[in-house]
Every structure is written in structure tokens, then in C-alpha cells.
Amino acid sequence: MLFQGVWCTLSEAHLNGSGPTxxxxxxxxxxxxxxxxxxxxxxCSWSRGPDPIRGGYSMAIPQTSVSDSGEYSFGCVNCGIISSLTLSLLVGPPLRRPSKPHLKYIPGRRGFLPNFQCSSEGNPKPEIKWFNNLDKTGQGSHGNETSKDSERSNNTEGSKPYYKTTVMCCAINPKGEECSQLYDYDLDSSRSVDDDNEAPEITLSPGQPLLLRCRERENSTTQWLTENQEHVSVYQLSYKGIGMTYLFFESVRVNHSGIYICRSNKNKMKSTHIRVLEKGFISIDQLNESSTISAQEMPGFCLRALVSSYPLLRCHWLGPGGVQTQCPEPTRLWKNR
Structure with a gap:
């Protein structure tokens, strides 16, 4: 049996069993x-091998480690009658939050659409879910899991359901959730200042993948260029009247930083700024260090701080009496404030 809590209660039924618990x-x-x-x-008392641990009904290990694995004995004497049990304890790897998923473009065979692969590690092994929108609404798809590793998930999903939507894969286990996405740019739509679906800037660390796509209705061709008009390696295909051009780096480097432009032969274009940082950063851009309010204003008063960081911070306010209030997280992966 697998316990993720910290308490294990045994009963009289476990005594004098045929084998260890x-x-x-x-x-x-x-x-x-x-x-x-x-x-x-x-x-009653607990022991490990010939060494007594303590008398009584309970035993505690403040912080488990692999060296604590082994057999423990619990024995009781009552009117000359001995009752006992053997507890076989296995301490496995520590619980770990899923790693940032590695989202990969897998080219299809000639005449076939590509696949996407999403990989993440954690303990317990993360579950992968696929979404066709950035709000992760709807049921989502579980894809096709191919990894038999106890802590690593490799999950493949076909691109057919996503030819005119974004692609997001999320790795989930009891310790948390991490997501990665395809960054999608639609040349048939205009980008507004408040557009929340197309990333104007993307920040990455060396070694992370980057997957961009621009699309436009057919009878046009699109290409990805850098700010100095250099062509970069792309995958081009067409499906249901939509022409698509993918740009994929499996492992980015610092020199991949810059402006990337998708341009069509109809002179439509969109761009994004890629930043590959060797070191993270944190800055407090806005914070009122003191505020004076009246008692009448108290019910609707709200403290506000604007914090920029990479990687994204999970922060909280610490109030009087040690009360913690979690800060809201950005609604989009590329936002770092």
C-alpha cells in the first residue's frame, strides 16, 4: 500500500499474521x-532487528530516508501470551512536482499530419493532459502514454484536433501542475493590445524546447524569419484550407534570443520576442510600503504589488497572525508578472 500522508494506524487484526505488513x-x-x-x-514495544526503539504503541520517524527501509517488529506480552507483527517499511524516492513539460514536434510521414510529444518527470509519475485552449477548459485529451518508467511520462497526441487552435500539455501529480504550449499566431486575425492568446514575448532557459506556429488561409505561403531576415528551419503543411508553418527548437541556446517574424506572401506578418536567459530574475516593480486607511475603507481595501520574475514565482501575502493569502497566478504561461 502507498501512503502520501504521515499517519499509519494498525489494528489487532495485524497481529500474528502469516507475513509482514x-x-x-x-x-x-x-x-x-x-x-x-x-x-x-x-x-508493548517496537524494535528494529535486535535494537529496541521504544516502548508503547507508537513509533515515529521525523523524516524518512532510504536508510529507514527494512523490517520493524512490534511485540506485546499479556499474561504470558506474546503477540507480535512485522512491519516491512519501504522508503521510496521523495515526492516531486512535475518538471516543466518538454513539448516536441514529431513530423508525420509524407502526406500525414505531425504528432506532438509531451514529456515530464515527477513522483508520483505525472499524468499528461492535452487542451485546445489556454484556459484549460473542457474535458481535454489523455493522449497515448508510451513510457513504462515509474517517474517519467512520454505522451503522444495527434495534431489533427489542433490545426486551428493552440496546443497545451499539462503534467499533473499531487504535488502540482506544470504546463507547456505551442505558441500559435493567426495571420488572418489582427492582434490587439489586450490580446490574451498570442504571446508578444516568450522567456525560456537554455535547454528548453520552443515550438511556434503561424497559420493563414490557403493560397498563401508563410515563412519564419529572424530580425535580420535570416530564414530558419521550418515545417510547412496544409490541412482543411489552412496553411501552417511550424518553427521548432528542441533545445534553445542563448544565441537563439531575438525577434522572430512570421510573414506571408500577402504581406501579413506577426512577431514575437524570444528571450533565452541563463539566470532567473526577480524585481518588485510596484509596491506601496505603507498605507493608511479609515475603518470604513477596511472591508474593500486591497494590497497590491507588481512583481516580475523568471521562472514564475508562487508568492503569498503574510498578514497579521501569520495568515497567508496566495497571490493570483498569471493566466498565460508567457506572462511573468
């Missing part, structure tokens, strides 16, 4: 094992 927990947890009260007021 198995318990599996992740490293780094505080573990408390408790035997329920037994009839007759017996004298």
Missing part, C-alpha cells in the same frame, strides 16, 4: 505509526 512511503516525510489500544493492558 507492507508499508511504502516517500522519502522526506514525517511518519507516525500507531497501534490501536489492545485489550488486557499488555506491555
Amino acid at each position: 507492507r508499508l511504502e512511503v516517500p522519502a522526506g516525510q514525517s511518519l507516525h505509526i500507531i497501534m490501536q489500544s489492545l485489550p488486557g493492558d499488555p506491555v
Whole structure:
């Protein structure tokens, strides 16, 4: 059995069993094992091998590690009758939040659409879900899981459902969620200042993948260029009257930073600024260090801070009495404030 909590309660039914009771927990947890009260007021104790640990019904390990794995014995004596059990403890790898998913473009065979592959590591093994919008609404797809590794997911999804939508893959386990996306640019739509679906700037770390796509109705051709008008390697295809051009870097480097422009032969164009940073940053752009308000203003008062960072921070306000209030996270992956 797998426990992600910190408490394990045993009962009289576990005593004098035919084999050891198995318990599996992740490293780094505080573990408390408790035997329920037994009839007759017996004298009980815990031991590991020949070494007694403590008397009584409970045993605690403040922080589990792999070295704590092994067999533990619990024994009781009541009116000369001995009752016992053996607990086989296995301490596995520590729980880990999913890693930032690696979203990869897989070219299709001649005449076939491409696939996308999403990979992430974590403990427990992350579950991968695919979405066709940036708000992650709707049911989503589970794709095709191909990895048999206990901590790594490799999930493949066909591109057919996403030929005129974005693509987002998210890796999820009990420790959290991380997402990656295809950055989609539609040359048939105009970009407004408040457009929340096309990224004007994308910040990455060296080694991360980058997948861009621009699209336009057929009878036009599109190409990706850098700010000095250099052509970059692309994948071009057409499906249901939509012409698409993909730009994919499996592992970006600092020298990939710059302005990337998608231009069609109809002189339509859109651009995005790619920043590849070797080091993260954090800056507080706006914060009122003190505020004076009246009692009448208190119910509707709100503290506000504007913080820019990369990678994205998960922050909270700490109020009087130690009360924590989580800050809202940006609604889009490319926003870092």
C-alpha cells in the first residue's frame, strides 16, 4: 500500500499474521505509526532487528530516508501470551512536482499530419493532459502514454484536433501542475493590445524546447524569419484550407534570443520576442510600503504589488497572525508578472 500522508494506524487484526505488513512511503516525510489500544493492558514495544526503539504503541520517524527501509517488529506480552507483527517499511524516492513539460514536434510521414510529444518527470509519475485552449477548459485529451518508467511520462497526441487552435500539455501529480504550449499566431486575425492568446514575448532557459506556429488561409505561403531576415528551419503543411508553418527548437541556446517574424506572401506578418536567459530574475516593480486607511475603507481595501520574475514565482501575502493569502497566478504561461 502507498501512503502520501504521515499517519499509519494498525489494528489487532495485524497481529500474528502469516507475513509482514507492507508499508511504502516517500522519502522526506514525517511518519507516525500507531497501534490501536489492545485489550488486557499488555506491555508493548517496537524494535528494529535486535535494537529496541521504544516502548508503547507508537513509533515515529521525523523524516524518512532510504536508510529507514527494512523490517520493524512490534511485540506485546499479556499474561504470558506474546503477540507480535512485522512491519516491512519501504522508503521510496521523495515526492516531486512535475518538471516543466518538454513539448516536441514529431513530423508525420509524407502526406500525414505531425504528432506532438509531451514529456515530464515527477513522483508520483505525472499524468499528461492535452487542451485546445489556454484556459484549460473542457474535458481535454489523455493522449497515448508510451513510457513504462515509474517517474517519467512520454505522451503522444495527434495534431489533427489542433490545426486551428493552440496546443497545451499539462503534467499533473499531487504535488502540482506544470504546463507547456505551442505558441500559435493567426495571420488572418489582427492582434490587439489586450490580446490574451498570442504571446508578444516568450522567456525560456537554455535547454528548453520552443515550438511556434503561424497559420493563414490557403493560397498563401508563410515563412519564419529572424530580425535580420535570416530564414530558419521550418515545417510547412496544409490541412482543411489552412496553411501552417511550424518553427521548432528542441533545445534553445542563448544565441537563439531575438525577434522572430512570421510573414506571408500577402504581406501579413506577426512577431514575437524570444528571450533565452541563463539566470532567473526577480524585481518588485510596484509596491506601496505603507498605507493608511479609515475603518470604513477596511472591508474593500486591497494590497497590491507588481512583481516580475523568471521562472514564475508562487508568492503569498503574510498578514497579521501569520495568515497567508496566495497571490493570483498569471493566466498565460508567457506572462511573468
